[in-house]
Amino acid sequence: MTGGLALFVAAPLAGTALCYVFARNTALQRAVAVTVTLGVTVASVALLVHVDTVGPVTTSMGGWPDAISITFVADRLAALMLVVGNVMMFAVLVYAIGQGARDERSPWYAPAYLALVAGVSGAFLAGDLFNLFVCFEILLMASYVLLTLEGNDDQIRSGTTYVVLNVVESLVLVTGVALVFATTGTLSMAELPDRLAALPDGVALGLSLLLLIAFGLKAAVFPLFSWLPDSYPAAPSPVSAVFAGLLTKVGVYAILRTQTQWFPDTNRTLLLVVAAATMVVGVLGAIAQADIKRILSFHIVSQIGYMIAGIALGGVAAVAAVVFYVVHHIPVKTSLFLVDGVVEQDEGTSQLDRLSGLARRSGLLAVLFLVPALSLAGLPPFSGFVGKLGIVTVGLDQGEWWIVAVALTVSILTLVSMMKIWTGAFWGAAPERQRVGVLRHHPLMAAVTWFVVALTIGVALFAGPIYSFAERTADDLRPGPAATTGTGAP
Amino acid sequence: MNARPTVTRSTILSLTVSGLTPVLVLVAVFVTFRGHNAPGGGFAGGLIVGIVLVLRYLTDGTDAVRRLPVDPIVVIGVGLLLAVATGAVPLLFGSSFLESAIWKVDVPLIGSVKVVSSAVFDLGVFVLVSGVVAAILVALVEADDEARRGETGEPGDPGAPGDADRTEVDR
Amino acid sequence: MSLVQAGLIAVLFSVGTFLVLHRSLTRIILGVGLLGNGVNLLILTSGSVPGDVPILGEGGTELTDPVPQALVLTAIVIGLAIVAFLLSVAYRSWTIDGNDVVEDDISDRRIAADPGVDEDFGEET
């Protein structure tokens, strides 16, 4: 696998290029997009197996020595994220084709989507800090295009907020990256831990905070979250499904890497407070909303808090819990947005006060919503419970009672707001107005939603193997021997 | 509408610019290939092509921009494809992505020339950047042109006279 | 980085910040442009000290660090892409409502406006 890793980015980019060449033939674009995403999905599964059994894979671009070239590194964490990300991207692409909305027929949809795949994969694999920034830019620019695809009133207003804030995020990130280079003289992520450890405290702190702000804005943590609930609901459902499931997790991934490997134990208290605030503010926002998409968007924020809490707690057990949480959360969140897409397609709205009795119309849809909804609230036996249990156990083990109390309270509030959707939209009398014959959504949409919900159930069923993989992953991420003391791992 | 870069077309200027276009494009290509050994490179080259296009618009008006020989979007695609392909070809020979190769070629009259595969990559950059600038330009120029043809005041507020907002003063 | 350069960075960041805090999208874009300039200068000056042009064979002995230059080149081009895209958003915004003012989010304002009112979803009897 000397150069193979590059293909995870190069193949989608070639797809983007082809889509530009075929700008007048959306059918051909679609074929390219499906082929490429399917290909990288299969390849990423193979990579995961390889990495887990054989060991990490490193590719240096241009065949230069690792220290001076841009590298792609696939360790367990990267490979795992790659698999989850690509599977979701592929599923949502098929869903979007089924939905057949105006967006999907736009000649810009396929190239931007493929670039998004490339950017996300690159961000997971990047072994070079500046290259990580570039991959972020790819995925951001692709997301700008996707979010404003229709160019209607709503999308422009919320898109402006999204674009401007993320542009500022980019500026902060590149500043951080530049200063990392200025202080360490390298951009290779493999060399950074040692060199950063040699820096004066204040400088290291500043760098860690700058990176934290940049990635935290991407991940939508308090107080940098406000753009997310304003912008995601305006996007078409398949787009918001990918954004919701994946993009924030890229930020979490970056925080996980930087905080655990580069700045271990630096910002523990800060992160804990941020995590708690993120959870609470997110869930309260969700409770306050009256639109399914907005509720779900606020829950993204709230759930990110759990992941940050795990990162803050630190230690192998906590990181394993975070890894599992991320793996669980991506399909759960995606599937909820997909269900919302089906609802919108059928009913023409996602406003709770205009919805009622959906369960009577389609019991299957009700199940498709209920499973991820309960999972999100952390109820057993769904995957969310395992994730939450991991973080709660570590929190109690480390004696951080208050964060556990916050986490559990927030989880009951999550239940409140998810049940608000359930009692508001799924229960109750079916509406008076004419039912439009059979359900209008395309069978592909339902099939993909089923597939993703089945994935979430699969995550719960195979939580054991996944969790032990997460522990191996966390073990890989353990910072150097000098830094292991102080983080209690059972 | 004194705000618009409206153009008092000078025939001489127009002739000069259109006559110079091929030269300027050649300069751009030269800048691109020179880049490996001196300041320049694909970006600079591509941007020069873009600026040439702007000049043509300023002198010859919209038609000059609209009647491009190729669709800029396809140009973008080709440029990107070229760059990716340069990176991917070494994979076929078991080398790394983007691994460069150097060949010495004897060119008549000039003598031995070092050809570096990364020059192809830079060419891709050049093509793409030219395409992007051209695409943006064409889109805006076309829109501007069309809006002027269907002149009905400001689109956001069809009833109001166009200059209504312009009298507002910044605080 | 000399003090003057640091001062210029401070000015560019301050002015850029001041501009992005406006409601006019054009001003925000101008601010982004200036912030971008400031960041580029920061990358260059924090990572290298002035020296000879990093082109071999030109007689230079004290070459300045070429890496920050390469990074700035990338950043400049990305900045161009962002500014161009934002300008098209401003253009589109203008065709919608005749100006480029970034309005507040309606749903958010609605919730902030009457926090007491609560939609009835049938929880209460």
Next chain:
Amino acid sequence: MLILLLAYAAAAAVCLAGHRRVDRSAFPLSTLPHVATFAWLAAVAPGVLDGTPLVASIGWVPELGLSVDLRLDGFGLLMGLLVSGIGALVTTYSSGYFGPSADRARIAGLLGVFAAAMLGLVWADGLLTLFVFWELTSVASFLLIGTDDRSTTARAAALRALLVTGAGGLSLLAGLVLLGIAGGTSTISGLIAADPTGGVVPVALVLVLVGTATKSAQFPFQFWLPGAMAAPTPVSAYLHSATMVKAGIVVVARLAPTFADVGVWRPVIVVCGLGSVLLGGIRSMRQQDAKLALAHGTVSQLGLIMILVGLGTPATTFAGVAVLLAHALFKASWFLSVGVVDHATGTRDLRRVRGVRRLGVVATAIVLAAASMAAIPPTLGFVTKEGALEAFIEGGAGWTGTVALVGVVLGSVLTVAYTLRLAVGLLGDHSVGEDAVDPDHLHRPGATLVAPPVLLAALGLVLGLAAGPTGAWLARVATSLDPASGEGALYLWHGLTPALGLSAVALTVGTALWWTTRSATATADAPRSSFTVAYDRGYEGVLSAARRITGVTQSGSLPLYLGIVLLTVAGAAAAAIVTNRSWFDLSAVPVANSGLELVACVATALGAGAVVVARQRFGAALALGGCGYLLAVVFLLQGAPDLAITQFLVETVTIAVFLLVLARLPQRFSSAPDWAPLGVRLAVSAVVGLTVAGFALQASTARTEPSVARDYVERSEPEAGGRNVVNVIIVDFRGFDTLGEITVLALAGGGVVNLVAAARREQRRKHLLDGTDVEDLSGRAPEVWR
């Protein structure tokens, strides 16, 4: 065991998935696993009761100590028999109770899910296994209470039940995890063996007790249970009287023998239990709906059982098990009978019901169940109540036992009174109000409706008569909780004991109480419980607090968001500057590298200032361009000609695009309302600029290792074939960055074309609407552009 649980799940899945296709056969189908379980339990009973529990386990997430650990001991056997036995009767009953219009398959499926979860709960040995099944029963209960989802009341009640038990469940979870950590084990049996002590244990136990109190509807969380009566009667009979509400008791029963001596345990138990006993009894007296009266009675009875098993002495544990059995039998019978009455007469209102006596055998069942509930000899209710009083009198639980005794006697008085009220209200023919039911138009119930309640009531009588063998058998069951409980025994008659005296007192006083209050309470409508009111207030409070807080945190204003983000950045930079002690050492930093640099920098700064000052868009754009050109000079002075060239060209293109866009926009900036006063914005801007530049200056002097650039310079010409190191880096060493950045550029190009095309589409639409004739340009440009 696992196979049985899977059987339930399979039957439930068939019911849920098959929906209308299995409609008719749904309940018969779901009876099968119950019968199988009952038979299997009966078969393994002798071995289990002899003290050899059956164990089954499948791993799930070993890293978290999470697995499905089941352990069938004597107590689990008893509970299993109740769950499956009553389950079989309830499903049989349901097949007669629900008409074709009802959503039979869904109810049958959910009942199956619930039964499996409940069995898992009572058999659970893993601490987390217990929690998993615990929450599953909550969810199933939620869905079942909401069976009639068109009713607002039902939805509200379902949600209330879910939130209360769900919140309690989380408290239980925290408690269980803490106990697990304290005991270093993941199973209940391991925990009991470890008997952990320490500061964390009391906290954990209180958390567990809060959880059990919510589930078993104990004071002060009892209020959700009456609301849960919105569920169909068979569901209420099964979940909310016989099985699910016993979940908390199961947990307490398993932990009490080990932990009852921990300081906080008994007071909490007695306060919760007595509160429930008295409150439930009093409220039951006030209900007109027979089902609600029963529900409040259930709260009261559960309080008694909670005290018994919670006190944790061998005698009370045994008595608790016995009362639990008696209660399950008579309460299920009661509910099912009331269901029959409802079915036959169309009402459950004690003021309207008439003619129940004509239903014959059902009336008998009511009498028997009432006798058992009021503890009248020779029913099982009497026998076990005697046993309970004996256990209290025997003592061993200190002052809490004494308090409990007094409370329980008071509770018994109330029980007698509300039982009489219910029985007389249902069976008497005195109720002849205007809207009373006409006894001649009874809807005769079928055999499937009648048999289950009668069977259960009769069992209560038979077991009471056979007090000796029953007691011996229950003693073997109780051994599994506390080995010392094996000596317990039940007597139909054991002489003139204080317990008998107390029973007699309770009967007499209770009857008297009923007699004096029968007319007073018969007319009053039950008020909404103050606990429910408190809950609703709390719920509404959370909702409105959420709106209020969100109104603040989510302003929807882009400038405000940006201000927050940038201030955070400034804060980070400031924190770094302050933390760094070597900050004041600026001696190594030159003022300027050259005089020219000073000039260029000042000029650039002036250019930046011009962007702000410019009143017109064009001016501002040109100023930005000028600032960019000047910056190119700064770059050049730093030794970066490539940068200077690119900056110059990019700036030119940017100006061109700016001007093209601005051509259509208003010349001047529109005056929009400002989100903050000018002073604040200026201050924010200054702080951001100064802190960032300050930190950058600091960082630029902190280089610890040589730059990677040395390698690049060395390899540039020989290996990459280029003398311009910057260019070689861009296209070779770091070519991948360049690939990414041109992708960004390509995407932006596409995005611009797309948005401009969107603008044009809309303009064309508007022109069409206006009727303005627009030249059709579609022939000119390819579709992408439109």
